[in-house]
Amino acid sequence: MQSKYKIRLLRANLLAAAVALALWIPDSPTDAAVVLWLAIGWLLMTALVLDFSHRRARGLPWQVVPGLLLVGLIAAAPERHGMLIWAWAAMLMLPQNRWAIAFNLCAALVSSAMVAPLMDGPAFILLLCSLLALGLLALTRARLLIDINGSIRQRLRLIPGLNLWPGEQLLRDVHRDQTRCEREGIHAEVLILHVKRRQLWPTAQKLCELTHVFENVYRLDGTTLATLMLSRSPSEAAQRRSLLLADMPPNTISKHLALSDIEPATLTMSEICKLPADREQNTT
Structure with a gap:
């Protein structure tokens, strides 16, 4: 699964970029050297934590960091780092939210203004036109990646190697497991867990470890997880649920609903996230 997501290749590219920046440090001005070391540190840190963070949402503030570092490198020594202005096309190619796109576009314009005094008029106009064309192509590519990733997330695991x-x-699995339970005479229920946003991914990993390999875990939104638990009887399901909740983070709110009480034809994501308040709700 790891090669499928090209994690090793991306990590190698990040390390190669760090080495390339390190080659610029000798004879660099003090300000430029400081920014170069910051950029190298960020690239190395990103390469180290890449296995898990690459599956996170696009809207997190980390997207501002490479843009700030790129502006800083150009501002520290425009005469040495002016060629980095073409890196903005690669920045715009990343799938990101509108606010991140707006930030990168503004930063690209600021970077262009920094290198303008080093160029004559026609050369600067050619630079702007070329950068604009590359930026439009990059944004088109980013939109394509967002659409492709959106369709992939509908059918592929969110983390390689885990049943997440x-x-x-979940909407598709409910009907399948209802049929299985009726055929085999077993009890099944949907367990919903509401956690803090920063606890979502560690809790998802923990939940995958505590459930059976044939039981899937689902990410409903940024703070909500769910799992389909199969047991021999309701009493066994309650016992499993208690043991599972004991290993969840503090202040985890849980709700559960028997699979036989769900009508799959009318089931929606919003209904799953808003189970009736009069059903059992535990806080650990």
Whole structure:
């Protein structure tokens, strides 16, 4: 699974970029050297934590960091680092939210203004036109990647090697498991966990470890997880649920609903996230 997501290749590219920046440090001005070391540190840190963070949402503030570092490198020594202005096309190619796109566009314009005194008029106009064309192509590519990734998330695991799936998969699995339970005479229920946003991914990993390999875990939104638990009887399901909740983070709110009480034809994601308040709700 790891090669499928090209994690090793991306890590190698990040390390190569760090080495390339390190070659610029000798004879660099003090300000430029400081920014170069910051950029190298960020690239190395990103390469180290890449296995898990690459599956996180696009809207996190980390997207501002490479843009700030790129502006800093150009501002520290425009005469040495002016060629980095072409890196903005690569920045715009990343799938990101509108606010991140707006930030990168503004930063690209600021960077262009920094290198303008080093160029004559026609050369600067050619630079702007070329950068604009590359930026439009990069944004088109980013939109394509967002659409492709959106369709992939509908059917693929969110983390390689773990039974963690998008919430839409739960809607499809409910009907399948209802049929299985009726045929085999077993009890099944949907367990919903509400956690803090920063606890979502560690809790998802823990939940995958505590459930059976044939039981999937689902990410419903940024603070909500769910799992389909199969047991021999309701009493066994309650016992499993208690043991599972004991290992969850503090202040985890849990709700559960028997699979036989769910009508799959009318089931929606919003209904799953808003189970009736009069059903059992535990806080650990």
